[in-house]
Structures are given as structure tokens and as C-alpha cells.
Amino acid sequence: MTQTDTAAEVRTSANGEAFEAETVVKSNEEVNGEYRLLILDAPQRILNCRPGQFFHLLCPVTTAHQPYLRRPMSIYGFYPERGELHFLYKVTGEGTRALAELRPGDTLNVLGPLGHGYTIQDDWQNLLLVARGVGLATLAPLAQEARRLGRKLTAICSARSPEVLMSVDLFREMGAEVITVTDAEGTSGMEDIRATIEARIAAGEVDALYTCGSNRMLKLLQDIGAKHGIPGEIALEQQMACGLGMCQCCVRSFRRDNRIVHERVCREGPVFDMQEAMGW
Amino acid sequence: MVDLTAKIGALTLKNPIMPASGTFSEDLADVIDMNALGAHVTKTITREKRGGNPTPRVCEVRGSMLNSIGIPSKGIDYFIQNVIPFYQKYDVPLIVSISANNADDFARICEEISVPGVDAIEVNISCPNIEEDGKAFAMRPSTTHQVMTQLRGASDLPLWAKLSPNTGETSEVAQAAEDAGADALVVANTLLSMAIDIHSRKPKLGNLMGGLSGPSLKPITLRMAYQCAKAVDIPVIGCGGISKAEDVIEYLIAGASAVQVGTATFINPTAMITIIAELEAYMAANGMADLSALVGSVRDDDAADAVVFMETAP
Ligand SMILES: Cc1cc2nc3c(=O)[nH]c(=O)nc-3n(C[C@H](O)[C@H](O)[C@H](O)COP(=O)(O)OP(=O)(O)OC[C@H]3O[C@@H](n4cnc5c(N)ncnc54)[C@H](O)[C@@H]3O)c2cc1C
Ligand SMILES: Cc1cc2nc3c(=O)[nH]c(=O)nc-3n(C[C@H](O)[C@H](O)[C@H](O)COP(=O)(O)O)c2cc1C
Numbered sequence: 001m002t003q004t005d006t007a008a009e010v011r012t013s014a015n016g017e018a019f020e021a022e023t024v025v026k027s028n029e030e031v032n033g034e035y036r037l038l039i040l041d042a043p044q045r046i047l048n049c050r051p052g053q054f055f056h057l058l059c060p061v062t063t064a065h066q067p068y069l070r071r072p073m074s075i076y077g078f079y080p081e082r083g084e085l086h087f088l089y090k091v092t093g094e095g096t097r098a099l100a101e102l103r104p105g106d107t108l109n110v111l112g113p114l115g116h117g118y119t120i121q122d123d124w125q126n127l128l129l130v131a132r133g134v135g136l137a138t139l140a141p142l143a144q145e146a147r148r149l150g151r152k153l154t155a156i157c158s159a160r161s162p163e164v165l166m167s168v169d170l171f172r173e174m175g176a177e178v179i180t181v182t183d184a185e186g187t188s189g190m191e192d193i194r195a196t197i198e199a200r201i202a203a204g205e206v207d208a209l210y211t212c213g214s215n216r217m218l219k220l221l222q223d224i225g226a227k228h229g230i231p232g233e234i235a236l237e238q239q240m241a242c243g244l245g246m247c248q249c250c251v252r253s254f255r256r257d258n259r260i261v262h263e264r265v266c267r268e269g270p271v272f273d274m275q276e277a278m279g280w
Numbered sequence: 281m282v283d284l285t286a287k288i289g290a291l292t293l294k295n296p297i298m299p300a301s302g303t304f305s306e307d308l309a310d311v312i313d314m315n316a317l318g319a320h321v322t323k324t325i326t327r328e329k330r331g332g333n334p335t336p337r338v339c340e341v342r343g344s345m346l347n348s349i350g351i352p353s354k355g356i357d358y359f360i361q362n363v364i365p366f367y368q369k370y371d372v373p374l375i376v377s378i379s380a381n382n383a384d385d386f387a388r389i390c391e392e393i394s395v396p397g398v399d400a401i402e403v404n405i406s407c408p409n410i411e412e413d414g415k416a417f418a419m420r421p422s423t424t425h426q427v428m429t430q431l432r433g434a435s436d437l438p439l440w441a442k443l444s445p446n447t448g449e450t451s452e453v454a455q456a457a458e459d460a461g462a463d464a465l466v467v468a469n470t471l472l473s474m475a476i477d478i479h480s481r482k483p484k485l486g487n488l489m490g491g492l493s494g495p496s497l498k499p500i501t502l503r504m505a506y507q508c509a510k511a512v513d514i515p516v517i518g519c520g521g522i523s524k525a526e527d528v529i530e531y532l533i534a535g536a537s538a539v540q541v542g543t544a545t546f547i548n549p550t551a552m553i554t555i556i557a558e559l560e561a562y563m564a565a566n567g568m569a570d571l572s573a574l575v576g577s578v579r580d581d582d583a584a585d586a587v588v589f590m591e592t593a594p
């Protein structure tokens with residue numbers, strides 16, 4: 001029997017500071033049928049972000065939509081020099097529908113930056129990420145960081161069809177090599193992705209793996225990582241209330257030192273060690 | 281100058297605004313100045329380590345929320361070694377919330393948590409008591425009296441009894457707690473509730489049911505705070521649905537001596553800071569020197585006891 005326990009160690013946020021701040025919407029355009037890009041004019045103090053961190057958004061209450069709790073969104077881009085904060089989101093329910101109604105000039109209250117983002121250790125020269133759907137939002141800032149640190153990055157971008165592939169240009173601009181795979185072309189199956197990754201590993205071109213969200217991808221990358229001894233990180237999602245670590249509603253289970261531990265996605269995460277994460 | 285100090289028995293708070301248990305932790309120090317608060321109230325702990333309930337642990341209902349977090353606890357040793365020292369950095373009284381499944385365990389943790397650094401103990405008697413078919417101690421005057429008597433014998437620190445809205449005997453429960461030696465009442469905890477997803481037909485909480493908190497709870501807990509203030513002589517601390525200074529003022533007028541802010545902090549982590557500033561501004565604008573200008577000032581002229589202590593809608 002494994003023992004259930006909460007984390008022994010209390011971590012504080014990356015920079016120990018988060019802000020509740022008013023921002024102004026610059027634009028909020030559709031990217032394709034399902035996704036929108038929200039660009040906010042944000043105060044400098046909230047733009048000291050790390051890739052993989054998120055903000056907790058107070059979605060507007062409109063006549064049609066009355067969200068109550070905040071909604072967590074990964075930072076898709078942060079540009080202190082332009083005073084901009086970007087989110088890429090999929091319209092799914094009450095909160096994101098309300099977000100979609102925001103027009104340029106409207107204000108949006110945001111809380112952040114929150115959580116622990118991705119790490120790039122000094123000896124991780126060749127990075128490989130696998131992203132699909134809104135996962136691209138979470139992983140995009142990693143490309144920026146990889147370029148800043150002069151690391152080589154390969155991005156496998158997956159989507160239903162070539163038309164709805166997103167962020168390919170963004171990754172290329174960041175100097176990443178982009179491999180696109182789609183359901184429509186029959187190239188996005190787990191075994192195809194495995195073959196692609198293992199070929200690169202054979203060529204000695206992978207020091208660390210990164211992904212987010214999907215259970216299937218977690219299983220695949222855990223398996224590849226364990227087999228070849230390659231470390232990795234995954235960003236996870238869980239429903240949140242406070243986003244700060246106070247309410248304990250966002251816990252997930254992790255395997256650590258032969259025990260099951262519970263950690264808060266908003267605080268200890270959202271980015272976790274790939275091998276410690278557990279499927280759901 | 282407005283004097284915001286609130287006296288809760290022997291304790292003096294610099295202002296009447298404090299967090300509600302379970303909606304506050306060390307983590308809020310990332311966002312607000314913790315020294316600005318009237319008191320620090322920690323999440324309920326139990327003696328032993330506990331895991332808490334299945335997810336989803338929260339869901340929203342229009343303008344409010346339900347939670348079934350339960351009481352995941354790292355245990356008392358962890359708390360004494362790690363949490364109490366954190367709060368000792370601040371010049372703010374520390375109120376520790378405790379609970380247990382039965383009266384003996386409750387008394388034990390009450391004794392063990394009575395350590396330097398703790399200024400008062402909030403006893404969460406609104407949690408299920410396994411010896412009474414899972415009914416909360418605070419649902420009945422008899423079980424309230426029993427557990428409070430045992431707790432009183434276990435500690436010399438001020439004891440604040442946290443009552444439950446899941447009772448039809450509010451004033452009797454309040455009097456039982458007072459009679460058994462409670463120093464203050466916190467009124468109240470969440471109200472048992474449910475929500476179902478009509479598409480999947482599944483309950484929205486992993487635990488089926490949970491507690492309602494947020495603005496829609498306020499009329500209920502405000503009514504209870506009013507009744508408790510009428511029924512007992514010890515201070516009443518209002519709790520439920522507070523999100524702005526007007527809500528605080530309403531509780532004070534009803535008879536509360538201080539208040540706790542819960543869910544509002546999830547929506548605006550700076551809510552308590554804003555409320556303190558707004559309360560001060562309101563009192564200054566209305567020429568009020570201190571809280572006595574508000575506390576218990578409700579104009580319920582000559583209402584009969586039968587009306588004040590009603591337990592059903594007329
Ligand atoms: C750390 C983190 C980062 C995220 N980043 C992005 C992103 O960059 N882009 C994006 O489109 N989405 C992202 N999500 C998912 C996003 O938070 C949800 O899609 C959104 O909360 C749905 O809200 P809704 O009101 O539209 O949907 P509803 O289904 O009406 O939401 C009901 C409740 O469930 C919660 N919820 C629903 N789906 C999720 C989910 N997948 N994760 C967590 N809570 C959920 C909502 O917050 C809300 O409280 C992220 C989630 C997390 C935890
Ligand atoms: C997520 C959550 C967790 C809570 N945990 C506790 C707890 O551990 N102990 C307790 O006495 N009350 C707990 N409460 C109840 C609050 O302290 C408070 O009584 C209730 O939420 C009503 O106040 P509000 O409407 O301002 O939130 C919790 C409430 C919420 C929303």
C-alpha cells in the first residue's frame with residue numbers, strides 16, 4: 001500500500017509576489033473557429049513572468065454570462081517592453097464565453113503571475129516539446145526562454161487539421177524547428193509521435209521533454225522518458241477557486257519516493273516533473 | 281481619526297476584519313500586507329494527517345460557490361513546527377481553527393494546540409461528529425454543550441465556537457456554547473447544498489454535496505448573527521457572504537463585534553484590504569469615532585422574542 005500524504009515541503013511562488021491588477025483590452029480576436037487571442041495592456045509590475053506560469057482572470061459579468069470564480073489561463077506571451085500580456089483561449093463555457101465578449105478598451109482584472117513554471121537546467125541543451133490545442137499557449141513562452149538561453153528547441157505541434165494548426169510561425173520565429181502532425185493527415189497518432197521522438201533521441205538530440213494537459217501524451221512521454229533516461233516536465237490543469245494555494249481544491253496525485261503525495265496545481269504546479277505526474 | 285479596534289473578550293484586534301478559516305493561508309502574503317488584518321485565522325486542522333475529499337472539490341452556482349474540500353490536514357506537528365512560526369512574524373493575533381470527529385479527540389487537539397504564538401482557538405464544531413451519525417456538534421444544543429464543556433477543560437486560551445447554519449435551533453445552540461464557556465461565537469459556517477450538471481446528470485461536486493458560501497449565504501448568516509447577538513452576552517463574529525464594507529456594516533448593526541471574510545478573497549485577494557479602507561472612510565464620513573456607533577444599533581424596536589428567535593420564515 002502506498003501512503004497518502006500532502007507535500008512535506010512548502011514552496012513559495014517563483015518570485016514570491018503576485019498582483020491583483022486592472023488591465024485594458026487591446027484586442028481580442030478570433031484565431032480560428034475555436035480559439036481567441038486576448039492582448040492586454042498590462043502594468044509593468046505584473047510582467048515579471050516565467051514560462052509555464054498562469055494568471056487567474058476575473059471574467060466579466062455580462063447580461064448573458066455570469067461567471068463567479070476566476071478562470072486560470074496560461075501566459076501565452078508576456079512582453080514587458082511593450083507592456084503586453086497575451087492569452088490564447090478556447091471558448092468552452094460560461095467564463096470563456098464572457099471573455100470572448102471583451103472589446104478593445106474594456107478592463108479586465110487579472111491575478112498573477114502565479115505558480116511554478118518550466119525549468120531549463122544548465123545541461124539541457126536540446127529541448128523537445130509536444131503541444132496540441134490550447135497546450136500551445138502554455139508552451140509558447142518556453143520557446144522564448146529557450147532562445148534567450150541559446151538552447152536548441154524542437155516543437156512538435158499537433159492539431160486536428162493543417163488549417164487549425166496554431167503558433168507554428170511563433171515557434172519558428174523563436175528559432176525552433178517545427179514538426180507539424182495532424183489527425184487529418186494521419187500523422188498525429190501516438191506511435192507516429194513516438195517514432196519521431198525516438199529517432200531524435202537516437203541522434204542524441206533530446207535532453208529534456210516538455211508537454212502539457214493530455215493524459216495520452218503524458219503516458220507516451222513518461223514511457224519514452226523512462227526508457228531513455230530523459231527528464232521531462234508537464235503542465236497540468238485542475239479546477240481552481242483561489243489560484244493562490246489557500247483553498248486546496250486544485251490538488252492532484254503524484255508518485256514520489258514510492259508514495260502518493262497530493263500537491264496543489266496552482267501552487268506547487270502547474271508544471272510538474274513528468275515521471276511524478278499520474279494519469280487521470 | 282476613526283478608531284477601528286474591536287474587542288473580542290480579552291483580545292483586542294486593530295480592526296474588525298479577519299479571514300474566514302479555509303479561505304486564507306500563508307500564500308496570501310504574496311498579494312497583500314498581512315499586517316493590515318485584524319486577526320489571522322488558519323484553515324481547520326485535525327490531530328492526525330488527513331487526505332480530504334475527491335475532486336472536483338468546488339463548483340460555482342450563480343454568484344456564489346459550493347465546496348467539499350473537507351479537512352485535508354498535515355497534522356498538528358507540522359502545524360506547530362511550520363505554520364505558527366510563519367505567523368509570528370506579524371503583529372496580528374493568530375486564531376487557530378481545529379476540529380475532530382469526536383469530543384475526546386477534539387479536547388486532545390485543543391490542549392495540544394494551546395502553545396505560545398496562538399492567541400485564540402476557533403473550534404469548528406460545525407463539522408460532522410461520527411458519534412452522532414455524522415451530525416455536526418453545532419446542530420443541537422446538547423451536543424454543543426457537551427463538546428464545548430470538554431474543550432473548555434482542555435485549554436485556557438479564548439475559545440471561539442464556530443456555529444453551523446444547518447440547525448433549526450440557532451439561539452439554543454448559541455446559549456449552550458456560551459454556557460459551556462465559549463468566549464465568542466463565529467456565525468457561521470457554510471450551508472449544506474448541492475448542484476447537478478444537467479447534461480451529464482452528475483453532481484457537480486465529487487462528494488455529492490458541499491457547503492454554500494459567498495453572497496447568497498449572507499441573508500441566512502446575518503439573520504443568525506442577529507439572533508445570536510440577542511441570545512448571548514459574549515461577542516459574535518459575523519461570517520457569510522461579505523464582499524464589501526456595506527456587508528460588514530450590516531453585520532455590525534445586527535450585533536456582530538467583528539467579521540470574517542471568506543469567499544470574497546478568492547474573487548479579489550485584496551478584498552479585505554479594500555474593505556478595511558472603505559469601512560474607515562464610511563465611519564469618518566458619518567462622524568463615527570469607533571465601532572460602538574454601529575455594533576448592535578439595529579432598529580428592531582420592541583420586537584417580541586417570539587419574532588427575534590423565529591426558526592422558520594413567517
Ligand atoms: C493552469 C491552467 C492553465 C490553463 N491555460 C489555458 C489556456 O491557456 N487556454 C485555455 O483555453 N484554457 C486554459 N486552461 C483551461 C481553462 O481554465 C478552462 O478552459 C476554463 O476555466 C473554462 O471555463 P469556462 O467557464 O469557460 O468553462 P466551464 O466548463 O463553464 O467551467 C466551469 C468551471 O470549471 C472550471 N474548468 C473547466 N475546464 C477546466 C480546465 N480544463 N482546467 C481547469 N478548470 C476548468 C472553470 O474554471 C470553472 O470554474 C487552463 C487551466 C489551468 C488550470
Ligand atoms: C473553500 C472553503 C474552505 C473552507 N474551509 C473551512 C474550514 O476548514 N473550517 C471552517 O471552519 N470553515 C471553512 N470554510 C467556511 C468559511 O470559513 C466560511 O464560514 C464560509 O465560507 C462563509 O463565509 P463566506 O461566504 O465569506 O465565504 C470554508 C469555506 C470555503 C469556501
Ligand code: FES
Binds near residue numbers: 242247266
Ligand atoms: S486553487 Fe485554491 S489552492 Fe489551488
